[in-house]
Amino acid sequence: MSDKNDMKEYLAAHPKMIGALFTLVLLASQAGSALAANGSGFHGP
Numbered sequence: 001m002s003d004k005n006d007m008k009e010y011l012a013a014h015p016k017m018i019g020a021l022f023t024l025v026l027l028a029s030q031a032g033s034a035l036a037a038n039g040s041g042f043h044g045p
Helices: 002-013 016-038
Strands: none
Touching: 002 016
């Protein structure tokens, strides 16, 4: 339970990290979608 409080305290002390973490999550979700779309086609012989 203290881990949640530690994260809340850290983000309260460093509010710019909220935006940075959001950006990382957004980029990771977009990269996953792009990789899935890229691997969906099959170009056989």
